[in-house]
Amino acid sequence: MKKYFLAFLISNIFIGYAAVYQDIQKPGDFVKEIFSNKTPVAKKVWIKGDVKKNIEQILQHSFSSLRVRYWKHEDMTVWILDEIGKEEAITFGIAIKDNYVHNAKVLTYRETRGFEIIRKDFQNQFKNAKLKGKIQLNKDIDGISGATLSVKAMTKVVLIALYLHHITANK
Amino acid sequence: MKLSSVINIHRALGVFCFPFMMLMATTGILLNHTDDLNLSNKDITWGWLMSWYDIKKPEQLIAYDNKNLSITQIDQKIFFNKKEVFKKKQKLLGTIFQDEIHYLLFEAEVSLLTENGELIEAIKMHHGLPSSLISIGASKDQKIYLRSTQSNYLCDFDNLKFIKSEDSDIHWSKESKPLSEISNQLIYEYNGKGISIHKLITDLHNGFFFTSYGKAFLDIVGLLFISLSCTGLWIYFKKPKSKPSTTQS
Numbered sequence: 506m507k508k509y510f511l512a513f514l515i516s517n518i519f520i521g522y523a524a525v526y527q528d529i530q531k532p533g534d535f536v537k538e539i540f541s542n543k544t545p546v547a548k549k550v551w552i553k554g555d556v557k558k559n560i561e562q563i564l565q566h567s568f569s570s571l572r573v574r575y576w577k578h579e580d581m582t583v584w585i586l587d588e589i590g591k592e593e594a595i596t597f598g599i600a601i602k603d604n605y606v607h608n609a610k611v612l613t614y615r616e617t618r619g620f621e622i623i624r625k626d627f628q629n630q631f632k633n634a635k636l637k638g639k640i641q642l643n644k645d646i647d648g649i650s651g652a653t654l655s656v657k658a659m660t661k662v663v664l665i666a667l668y669l670h671h672i673t674a675n676k
Numbered sequence: 677m678k679l680s681s682v683i684n685i686h687r688a689l690g691v692f693c694f695p696f697m698m699l700m701a702t703t704g705i706l707l708n709h710t711d712d713l714n715l716s717n718k719d720i721t722w723g724w725l726m727s728w729y730d731i732k733k734p735e736q737l738i739a740y741d742n743k744n745l746s747i748t749q750i751d752q753k754i755f756f757n758k759k760e761v762f763k764k765k766q767k768l769l770g771t772i773f774q775d776e777i778h779y780l781l782f783e784a785e786v787s788l789l790t791e792n793g794e795l796i797e798a799i800k801m802h803h804g805l806p807s808s809l810i811s812i813g814a815s816k817d818q819k820i821y822l823r824s825t826q827s828n829y830l831c832d833f834d835n836l837k838f839i840k841s842e843d844s845d846i847h848w849s850k851e852s853k854p855l856s857e858i859s860n861q862l863i864y865e866y867n868g869k870g871i872s873i874h875k876l877i878t879d880l881h882n883g884f885f886f887t888s889y890g891k892a893f894l895d896i897v898g899l900l901f902i903s904l905s906c907t908g909l910w911i912y913f914k915k916p917k918s919k920p921s922t923t924q925s
Binding site for chain 1: 790802835
């Protein structure tokens with residue numbers, strides 16, 4: 506029994522250590538993967554006026570950048586966005602196709618807790634989600650105990666990507 | 677207990693407690709007159725005292741001049757003159773001002789800011805920014821260049837194009853000496869005002885100046901003060917009163 510407890514303790518220490526910084530995929534590689542190695546030229550969208558207001562309504566805090574870059578080919582856009590989970594910024598890669606989430610992935614995880622959001626089965630929940638109104642998804646995302654803030658951060662970023670895809674649809 | 681032993685203990689306690697009694701009494705009187713002496717608003721910034729309280733000078737203070745604007749990095753904070761504009765963990769490697777935009781080169785990104793210090797965007801590696809960058813500069817014809825450990829790049833930040841270049845007539849951004857009035861003011865704001873005399877006296881009075889050990893030590897000293905009073909009373913009541921000598925004439 507003592508052995509199992511010790512093994513559990515040691516494994517937790519290593520999991521905790523590994524969770525401090527996880528570079529899961531380089532943002533550039535994520536963009537390449539979505540566009541099958543043919544990365545289009547990055548476009549930019551200005552974040553001001555109502556756009557800024559709506560984004561800040563989703564985030565529930567101010568948005569610091571005045572413009573955001575994105576990659577677009579036909580009806581697919583890709584967004585690389587950062588959002589703070591608890592203390593550190595998490596980098597997400599979000600691909601939107603025709604107003605539905607095509608892929609949502611954590612690219613760099615810097616928090617010490619809540620790393621469970623890098624699990625594929627969690628991230629797959631976002632697939633095919635779309636906007637319901639301005640600040641809601643059309644489907645419920647199951648939370649993860651101990652990773653509430655990271656789950657919230659990912660949900661917010663997916664909402665922003667869907668919103669920005671919507672407003673850049675005709676650009 | 678023999679009276680002579682109690683007298684010896686009382687004497688020893690008196691000698692031991694003397695400096696602490698003086699400290700407690702003096703600091704106590706000063707604390708009683710904190711408002712009269714305005715001790716809360718008087719600050720001390722002695723070096724040894726600041727380090728004793730673990731108030732350190734910032735480890736990193738980097739400054740660049742950008743068109744009459746001093747851009748300073750103090751640890752993770754970036755200032756435009758005295759105004760804090762944003763935070764960045766990476767080291768500031770250079771700055772350029774071009775077409776009303778400040779370009780700030782960090783170790784792995786270039787941040788574009790307005791004249792007021794609003795972040796326009798951060799250009800990172802996944803936007804195509806070359807790696808191992810060490811400097812940012814501009815040519816006479818107002819083109820922006822980046823220098824990496826391998827080569828120079830002509831930059832078009834609007835279209836995210838970074839083309840290797842052999843151009844050599846480039847004025848590279850150089851670190852400047854922080855303006856003393858700005859850096860002093862920034863460090864002052866960064867570190868706070870120092871230690872107020874009131875705090876120092878309170879900490880000396882209750883022993884916190886010497887951390888939690890000081891508090892425990894002064895608890896013991898307090899008990900010794902009580903013992904000193906008790907032995908004093910003991911001696912007073914037990915010592916046979918010497919009869920006044922009567923001289924018969």
